[in-house]
Amino acid sequence: MASPGLSEIVTTTLRNRTGVLADNMSKNNALLYRLSKRGKVKPVCGGRTIVQELEYAENSTYQRYSGYELLNVSPSDVISAAEYDWKQASVAVTISGLEQYQNSGEEAIIDLLESRISNAEKTMRNNLSADMYSDGTASSGKQVGGLQLLVADVPTSGTVGGINRASYSFWRNQAFQATSDGGSAASATNIQRYMxxxxxxxxxxTDKVDLIIADTNYYNFYLNSLQAIQRITSDEMASAGFQSIKYMGADVVFDGGIGGGCPSNHMYFLNTDYLMWRPHRDRNMVPSGDVRSINQDASVNLILWMGNMTASNCQLQGVLFQT
Incomplete structure (x- = not known):
């Protein structure tokens, strides 16, 4: 069995990198970076589900009156909540007893671990970033519910946060299908009209979109539709490493190319005031601690995450797409 000393090295190394991993996660994803900047990464302490409060109606007691006219003081039901299930993710960092002694000395072991930990961090980062675009159905529904769920191509059906969109129109996002709603497939000629x-x-x-995320095709359509003098870039997004230009004050960010998460022929119009990343306070990229095999000469440590992505207003989110 692997020595306790080795397990301590693995655990300590992972624990020291936990904050760095959580921070690098936002630097790997334009949406998460914006949510982080706007204070929309809000850890949850626990509970059966993640409860996201939302306002679904105006106060019905507003009235115009004169003099001694009686005023409407009836209770007004305007606050409700969506409930999102917990989703979990893990990546394992392992080392065998053979590898321990082949790489004798603490420095040699750490060198081996660093390469494996770095790979594990990239794996966690890349997969959670991809999940932020998902519809939440992968792995038998264990996946994070991302933009394809919260800002769906077909927003008139399905259940989001426990609320049936077929029954409640206030919970439906905006959707614009290029061919059926615009008359022809998106191109550099018509992309601005559709946008x-x-x-x-x-x-x-004053509530408006502040972030637009596009795949390769739609980003290039918008880029090619602009004259060079119009291509104003975002200092904030550029300094964070994201390729972006502006539209109506919103950052238009490219998330295509190799490993890009945005679905093909999609452009998401996001009001990030109403989107949140909700990790569990105690399971936000943290190491599991020593996990020793009872029948193998090996030590395993897990990087663990638990949470979900939530929305508190869907009507102010939109998607431009072509199926």
Whole structure:
């Protein structure tokens, strides 16, 4: 069996990198980076589900009156909540007794561990980033419910946060299908017209889209539709390493290319005031501690994450797409 000393090295090394991993996660994903910047990464202490409060209606007691006219003081039910299930993810870092003694000396062991830990961190980062675009159905529904769930191509059906979208129109996002709603497939010629329509649908007074995420095709359509003088970039996003340009004050971010998470021929219009990343406070990229095999000469440590992605307003989110 692997020595306790080795397990301590693994655990300590992972624990020291926990905060770095959580921080690097946001630097790997434009949406999570924006949520982090806007204070929308909110750890949860626990509970059976993740409860996300939402306002679904205006107060019905507003009235115009004169003099001694009686005023409406009836209770007004305007607050509800969506409930999101917990999702969990793990990546294992292992080392055998043979590898321990082949790499004798603490420094040699740490060198071996660092390469494996670095790979494990990238694996966790990349997979959770991809999950942020998902519909939550992978692995028999154990996947994080991402943008394809919260900002769906077909928002009139399905259940999000325990609320049936077929029954409640306030819980449906905006969707613009290029061919059926615009008349033809998206191109550099019409992309701005389509974007204008969706932008207007997702605007409510001062509430408006602040982040637009596009795949390779739609990003290039928008980029090619602009004259060089119009291509204003975002200092904030550029300094964080994300390729972006501006549209109506919103950052248009490219998330295509190798390993890009945005689905093909999709452009998401996001009001990040109403989107949240909700990790469990005690399971946000943390090591499990020593896990020793009872029938193998090996030591295993797990990087663990638990949480979900939530929305508190879907009407102000939109997707431009072509199926």
């Amino acid at each position: 204008n329509t969706l932008y207007q649908r997702t605007t409510r007074q």
